Amino acid sequence: MRHLLTPLDLSVEELETLMDNAEKIKADPEKYAHVCDGKIIATLFYEPSTRTRLSFEAAMLRLGGKTMGFATADSSSAAKGESVADTIRIISCFADIAAMRHPKEGSATVAAKHSRIPVINAGDGGHQHPTQTLTDMMTIRALKGHFDGMTIGLCGDLKFGRTVHSLIRALLRYKDVRFILISPDELKLPDYMTDEIKRNGAEYEEITKLEDAMPRLDILYMTRVQRERFFNEEDYVRLKDYYILDMPKMELAKEDMIVLHPLPRVNEIAVEVDEDPRAKYFEQVQYGMYIRMALICMLLDISL
Amino acid sequence: MSGNENREKYKLNVGKIYEGFVIDHIHAGRGMKLYKDLGLEKLDCSVAIITNASSKKMGKKDIIKVECPIDRFDLETIGFMDHTATVDVIKDGEIINKPKLSLPKTVKNIIKCKNPRCITSIEQGLDHIFVLTDPEKEVYRCKYCETKYGEQ
Structure with missing residues (x-):
């Protein structure tokens, strides 16, 4: 039995196969509409999320399976003080696979240890969010064709932004990927991540001004400054609108650059950018569902 | 008798032990923490802690001597706390082992x-x-x- 806790739980070959399968599903969804008949996914969301939870549920429903779960900690036994270990032991009796989001870092590791069914980490605090990474990787491969030699700008909250950490780890396994890390000092990438970039011999640069990076980027990955990661409201208010991608900044970028965002977007991408053909963040959501369909099949040992 | 000889004669010392272990060359100041982290305060056995002992190699060092059954021995904790310390395992009054410490994985x-x-x-x-x-x-x-x- 396998789990997906971090993007590195999949080898490069497995990731490529997964993306191939997602492409197959995307090309002919009807063919795969019943491969999960009789299977149940439990979506255990201790933290509010619309996109990720619905994406998992849509993925399972489109494969012919069913869904169950909870959408906030208040509606689960966690409100009564039940541990993650006990919750997953119980869920293992009901479902065939589980996707879990929890505000505490490392919670998915704990769940996997006690689970009898595959566990997918759907976000554990500011730590990891591997299926967002699979979504990002699939979007990049579909739109740019490859990863090698890409220059990717990661902008916004690089400190608590789990999607950023996971994406960097996944991209480090490809050749000559360059990272431009764009953030205010307070939200810089943690040292364990910059250490990892260094250890892998990849190039990176830390800057604070988005405009300086724009002309060099193949991919711009915008992130939201997340209120729920701050203990201090004052810091959040000061940093939340630090970066706003608008059309004057887009004009500095290459014609084939793509803009991605894990969503939800607040103010960091001006609505005017949505009309620009380089804005790909809504397409990204669609890819997310297909890659989750492929992942569910892989973890349930269903060959496509 | 010279001043140095006097100092040597009257320096703080703790007698030999029959069964247990001696952790020597602990960085000065870490002895008490190691004592707590090893859970020695909870054991019903004799423990001697010498802090700031003079050392030719280190200037100052801490030493812990514990009279206890040698199966109660946690090399991992010692290695984590101070992997440059040395350990003598003693049985029947003799050193039977000098395990090498390393940082545990x-x-x-x-x-x-x-x-x-x-x-x-x-x-x-x-x-x-x-x-x-x-x-x-x-x-x-x-x-x-x-x-x-x-x-x-």
């Missing part, structure tokens, strides 16, 4: 993760496990949240 329940966002802060009965991620810089990270020990 993982340490369990010796230190706690202080990251308030870590699952260890709320999950009952969860071991606090740290993994050696950079042996050169002696960096340990929480197995769950990856926060560096000492960073919080």
Whole structure:
């Protein structure tokens, strides 16, 4: 039995196969509409999320399976003080696979240890969010064709932004990927991540001004400054609108650059950018569902 | 008798032990912490702690001597706390082993993760496990949240 806790739980070959399968599903969804008949996914969301939870549920429903779960900690036994270990032991009796989001870092590791069914980490605090990474990787491969030699700008909250950490780890396994890390000092990438970039011999640069990076980027990955990661409201208010991608900044970028965002977007991408053909963040959501369909099949040992 | 000889004659010393272990060359100041982390305060046995003993090699050092059955021996904790210390294992009044200390790959329940966002802060009965991620810089990270020990 396998789990997906971090993007590195999949080898490069497995990731490529997964993306191939997602492409197959995307090309002919009807063919795969019943491969999960009789299977149940439990979506255990201790933290509010619309996109990720619905994406998992849509993925399972489109494969012919069913869904169950909870959408906030208040509606689960966690409100009564039940541990993650006990919750997953119980869920293992009901479902065939589980996707879990929890505000505490490392919670998915704990769940996997006690689970009898595959566990997918759907976000554990500011730590990891591997299926967002699979979504990002699939979007990049579909739109740019490859990863090698890409220059990717990661902008916004690089400190608590789990999607950023996971994406960097996944991209480090490809050749000559360059990272431009764009953030205010307070939200810089943690040292364990910059250490990892260094250890892998990849190039990176830390800057604070988005405009300086724009002309060099193949991919711009915008992130939201997340209120729920701050203990201090004052810091959040000061940093939340630090970066706003608008059309004057887009004009500095290459014609084939793509803009991605894990969503939800607040103010960091001006609505005017949505009309620009380089804005790909809504397409990204669609890819997310297909890659989750492929992942569910892989973890349930269903060959496509 | 010269001043130095006098000093040698009257220096603080603790007698030999019959069964137990001697941890020598502990960095000065770390002895008491090691005593606590090894759980020696909870053992019903004789323990001598010498702090700031003079050392030719180190200037000052701490020493711990414990008279106890030698199966109660936690090399991992000693290695984590001070891997440059030396250990003599003693049985029947003789040194029977001088195990080499090294940084353990993982340490369990010796230190706690202080990251308030870590699952260890709320999950009952969860071991606090740290993994050696950079042996050169002696960096340990929480197995769950990856926060560096000492960073919080």
